Amino acid sequence: MAKSIDVSGVDIFYGTFKAVEDVSMTIEPRSVTAFIGPSGCGKSTVLRTLNRMHEVIPGARVEGKILLDGEDIYGSNVDPVNVRRTIGMVFQKPNPFPTMSIYDNVIAGLKLAGHTRRTKTDEVVEKSLRAANLWEEVKDRLGKPGAGLSGGQQQRLCIARAIAVEPQVLLMDEPCSALDPISTLAIEDLISDLKDRYTIVIVTHNMQQAARVSDRTAFFNLNGTGQPGRLVEMDDTQKIFSNPSNKRTEDYITGRFG
Amino acid sequence: MAVSAEPRTGVPTPGPSLRGRTLPTYALPGFAVAAVLLTLLLWATTGFAGRAGFVVFALLLFVALQTLVSFGVEGRRQAVNRLFTTLVTVAFLIALTPLVLIVWYTVKEGAGAISDHFLTHSMFRVDPSEPGGGIYHAIVGTLIQTALATVIAAPLGVLAAIYLVEYGAGRRFARAVSFFVDVMTGVPSIVAGLFIYAFWILALGFQKSGFAGSLALLILMLPVIIRSTEEMLKIVPNDLREASYALGVPKWRTILRVVLPTAIGGIVTGIMLGVARIMGETAPLLLLVGINQRIEFNPFAGTAEQVPQESLPTFIFEQFQLAAGNTDSEPFQRAWGAALVLIVIIGLLSAVARLIARFARVRG
Numbered sequence: 001m002a003k004s005i006d007v008s009g010v011d012i013f014y015g016t017f018k019a020v021e022d023v024s025m026t027i028e029p030r031s032v033t034a035f036i037g038p039s040g041c042g043k044s045t046v047l048r049t050l051n052r053m054h055e056v057i058p059g060a061r062v063e064g065k066i067l068l069d070g071e072d073i074y075g076s077n078v079d080p081v082n083v084r085r086t087i088g089m090v091f092q093k094p095n096p097f098p099t100m101s102i103y104d105n106v107i108a109g110l111k112l113a114g115h116t117r118r119t120k121t122d123e124v125v126e127k128s129l130r131a132a133n134l135w136e137e138v139k140d141r142l143g144k145p146g147a148g149l150s151g152g153q154q155q156r157l158c159i160a161r162a163i164a165v166e167p168q169v170l171l172m173d174e175p176c177s178a179l180d181p182i183s184t185l186a187i188e189d190l191i192s193d194l195k196d197r198y199t200i201v202i203v204t205h206n207m208q209q210a211a212r213v214s215d216r217t218a219f220f221n222l223n224g225t226g227q228p229g230r231l232v233e234m235d236d237t238q239k240i241f242s243n244p245s246n247k248r249t250e251d252y253i254t255g256r257f258g
Numbered sequence: 259m260a261v262s263a264e265p266r267t268g269v270p271t272p273g274p275s276l277r278g279r280t281l282p283t284y285a286l287p288g289f290a291v292a293a294v295l296l297t298l299l300l301w302a303t304t305g306f307a308g309r310a311g312f313v314v315f316a317l318l319l320f321v322a323l324q325t326l327v328s329f330g331v332e333g334r335r336q337a338v339n340r341l342f343t344t345l346v347t348v349a350f351l352i353a354l355t356p357l358v359l360i361v362w363y364t365v366k367e368g369a370g371a372i373s374d375h376f377l378t379h380s381m382f383r384v385d386p387s388e389p390g391g392g393i394y395h396a397i398v399g400t401l402i403q404t405a406l407a408t409v410i411a412a413p414l415g416v417l418a419a420i421y422l423v424e425y426g427a428g429r430r431f432a433r434a435v436s437f438f439v440d441v442m443t444g445v446p447s448i449v450a451g452l453f454i455y456a457f458w459i460l461a462l463g464f465q466k467s468g469f470a471g472s473l474a475l476l477i478l479m480l481p482v483i484i485r486s487t488e489e490m491l492k493i494v495p496n497d498l499r500e501a502s503y504a505l506g507v508p509k510w511r512t513i514l515r516v517v518l519p520t521a522i523g524g525i526v527t528g529i530m531l532g533v534a535r536i537m538g539e540t541a542p543l544l545l546l547v548g549i550n551q552r553i554e555f556n557p558f559a560g561t562a563e564q565v566p567q568e569s570l571p572t573f574i575f576e577q578f579q580l581a582a583g584n585t586d587s588e589p590f591q592r593a594w595g596a597a598l599v600l601i602v603i604i605g606l607l608s609a610v611a612r613l614i615a616r617f618a619r620v621r622g
Contacts, residue, residue, distance in 0.1 A: 056503060058428055085506025095497040099519040109505030112515050158501070165505055 002029040002199040003069040003086075003168040005050060010064030011228075012045050012054065019045050021228035023064075025218055027169075032195050034210035034237065035203045037220035038252070042229025043203050046220070047171050050201065051087035052080040068169070085113065088167035092174040094154035096146035096161070103142040105157055109165035124164055132160035133190050152183020159190065163198070170194065172202040176209065188213050207253060211241050219249045279331055286324070293320035317348065364598050371595025380568075381551040386580045386589050393596045395553040399567035400600070402557050403468045403547075404537050407475035412529050414476075415483030422484070423491040424513055436488070442481040450477040451542025459546070466548050467560030468567035474542035479532040486528025490521040523615035530611035534604050540571035549576050570600045 005027040012020040020042035027033050035043035048054040049062050052073060066073050073083045096105045104111070106125045125142065129135040134156040138149070146157050155175060162170060172191075176184040191200060191213045204210050210217055218234040233246045244250045297316040300306055306315075321344055329337035376392040384391030418435070426432025454474040458464050494517050502512040518525070549572055550565040560566045574593045581590035 051504065053500060053504060056500060081506055081508050084504055089504035091497060091501065091504075093497060095495070095501045097498060097501070097516055097520075099516075099522075108502070108516075109507065112502065112507040112511050113505065161501075161505065 002197060004029045004199065005169065005201075006065075006067040006070075007046075007050075008065045008067075010046070010049065010062060010066060012042065012049055013059075013061050013063075014057065015059040018228040021230055023231045025231060025234050027199060027201060028216065029199045030195060030197070031215040032191060032200045032202060032213050033216045033218065034214035035201065035218050035220060036205075036207060036210050036252075037229070037232075038222070039205075040225075040229070041220040041222045043218075043220045044173050045229070046231075047173055047201060047203050048089075050169070050171055051089055052083045053089060055080065085109075085165060086167055087169040087171060088162035088165060090155070090159050090162050090170065090172045090175050092177055094151055094158050094178065096149070096154050096157050098145070098147045100146060101143045102138050102146045102149070102157060105146040106160050106164050108161055113165065128160040128164040129157075131163055131190075131194065132156045133186055133193075134160055150183070152179045152186060155179060155183065155187060156190065159187070163194070167198070169199040169201070172200065174203050174205060177205060184209070207241075211237060217241070219244075219246070219252065221248055221252070278333065278336075280336070281328060281331055285327070289324045289327070290320055293317075293323055321345075361601065364594065364601055367591075367594035368596075368598030371591040372598065376592075376595055377599070380553045382553070384551070386577070386592075387587065389588055391592070393570065393573055393592070393599060395550065396568045396570045396573035396596060397599065397603075398553060398555060399468055399547075399550075399569040400537065400571070400603070402555070402567065403472045403475060403543070403569055404533060406469065406472040406557055407479055407536060408529065408533055410472075411476040411479040411483055411532065415480050415529075415532070416487050416525060418480075418484045419487035419491060420513060420518075422488050424509070424517070439481045439484045439488075442477075443485060445478070445481075446541075447474070447478055447539045448541040448545070450474045451545040453477070454542065455545055465560030466546055466566050468547055468554075468557035468569075470546040470560070471543045471566075471569070472557065474546055475536040475539060478539060478542075479536050482532040482535055483529055486531060487521075487525050490524030490528065491517060493524075494520045526611050526615040530608050533607055537604055537607075538571055538600060540575055543569050543572050544575065547572065549573075570596050570603075574600070 007026070008024045010020070010023045011018060012023075023046055035047060037043050045054065050066065050073075054060050054062060062074060068083075068086065072078070073087075097108055100108060103125055106128050107121050110121070110124065126135060126139075129138065134153060137153060138144075138157075146154065149157060155178075159170075159175070176187050179187065188209065191202065194200060195215075202210075202214065214237045216234065217237040217240040219232045219240065220229050221232045222229040233240065233244060233249045235245070239245075240249060241253060244253065250256075293316045296319055297312055300315070301312060321341065324344065325337050325341045328340045375390070377397070378394050379390075379392035380395035381391040381393075382395070418439075422432050422436055426435070451474045454470055454477070458470050458473060459466065464470065498516050498520060499512055502516045503509070507515075547566045547569065550568040552565065552568075554565070554567045556564070557567060574596045577589040577593035577596065579589075581587045581593065584590060
């Protein structure tokens with residue numbers, strides 16, 4: 001079910017500004033890949049190009065190739081809507097739909113994308129909420145608004161919503177940065193559960209988190225303000241955090257970043 | 259634990275105290291009474307006279323008293339605070355006064371005219387100078403004409419706003435449309451009436467009718483709806499659109515199922531603003547519809563045998579003309595009665611719109 005992603009020679013632009021330059025990497029299926037690096041280095045930008053969310057911003061474009069199991073997601077007759085159905089995303093700020101109940105939030109992807117068979121939705125809701133470790137907390141109030149949950153619960157609701165459409169890949173853009181340590185732990189546990197079935201890419205500012213949850217880590221950096229961000233190094237997480245091959249990675253990880 | 263065990267009394271900490279001297283709570287009404295009494299004294303002993311002068315003088319005296327005493331007792335910061343609190347409150351009251359007066363005066367003048375008969379009968383075969391007759395035909399006309407204008411303008415306006423915010427954002431065409439919408443907001447109602455007269459009646463050869471009036475009303479209503487819907491769509495967080503896109507939901511469905519439901523309360527309020535704006539419009543209706551004494555449900559009626567619909571604003575205008583300044587006359591009574599009914603209808607519609615907006619979304 002999970003698919004691999006091959007990125008080769010990707011440049012990303014906002015209008016005329018080149019935000020990211022020459023990124024090539026392979027993201028393994030059924031594993032967690034972490035993107036780390038200082039603010040503004042383009043790691044979120046790279047993440048958003050993986051499911052074509054980048055182009056939602058006016059003037060944004062991508063050059064290079066991104067292959068999902070060998071298929072170019074920027075190919076000429078590829079529908080970005082289908083790409084996003086295959087590659088789900090969880091955002092930094094929990095963003096449940098305020099007009100919908102918990103139940104409707106979970107099936108929002110199915111319902112809005114227009115293919116539901118009414119009989120199956122109850123199943124999907126329970127399965128997705130269980131997968132997101134939220135079922136026990138909300139099973140008695142599925143009809144209540146999703147916005148009434150706590151921040152951590154909202155974020156798990158968003159994860160349930162993302163996996164309800166059964167994507168192949170799950171992208172997470174700093175999913176814990178707005179959460180307290182206990183909710184963060186719940187999400188990290190969830191990530192380890194989910195990686196058996198999904199390819200997961202997570203952007204994080206928290207290096208302990210990257211070390212805890214990921215199998216592979218990519219370090220991004222930029223040479224200076226106004227310069228494009230670059231992929232410095234990508235390797236097994238253990239190697240990156242114990243014996244990185246690049247001096248700049250080591251400086252960043254040990255806190256000697258200047 | 260150890261901290262709370264320490265004795266509370268002891269050497270007072272050095273440095274400025276947190277407490278300052280304050281005026282007692284009864285000071286404020288005290289100043290007001292003093293200001294009024296002083297002004298009364300002044301009015302009794304000197305040549306000053308007049309009610310308006312009395313109010314202004316007493317008010318100024320109150321502000322001065324309060325500010326000076328507060329300055330002396332409480333210090334500069336508190337005095338300035340009190341001064342501005344008073345100024346803001348007075349400005350609020352002044353702004354509220356005409357509104358309250360209009361409602362109060364309309365109720366006072368109009369309530370006497372309202373009766374079952376008045377609300378359920380037309381002016382057909384009624385001598386305007388005699389008692390009797392009613393505004394049923396005008397209510398029917400106003401409701402039908404406004405409903406027609408709203409039914410056309412609301413979807414058109416909401417769709418135009420969706421284009422401006424969701425599809426056209428930043429494009430030159432959208433900016434131009436946005437600019438013209440602003441200009442249209444300021445179009446005088448008589449100009450909208452003249453335009454429809456030239457276009458619908460002179461160029462296309464249609465007769466005067468309730469529908470022609472609706473067309474002019476919809477021109478007046480459209481920019482109000484577009485502008486308010488635009489503002490409402492703009493404040494829907496982009497997060498929600500992105501969340502929906504990321505689930506593989508197409509853009510049109512995202513707008514329909516996520517963006518519009520989130521903004522629906524504001525959109526309905528905007529449409530109601532538009533309705534309230536046009537319901538009392540008189541000039542285009544005088545030009546395009548005319549005056550009728552009979553009940554006419556057909557907004558397209560407009561021939562020699564079938565005179566176009568009456569409406570409340572034109573009824574009020576007509577009755578005021580007939581009254582010719584005589585405040586005891588029947589037409590004068592009827593005009594105020596119709597004005598009161600118009601205000602009540604607008605108020606009711608606003609209340610209904612608020613209820614709809616409240617129940618249209620899930621609450622927390």
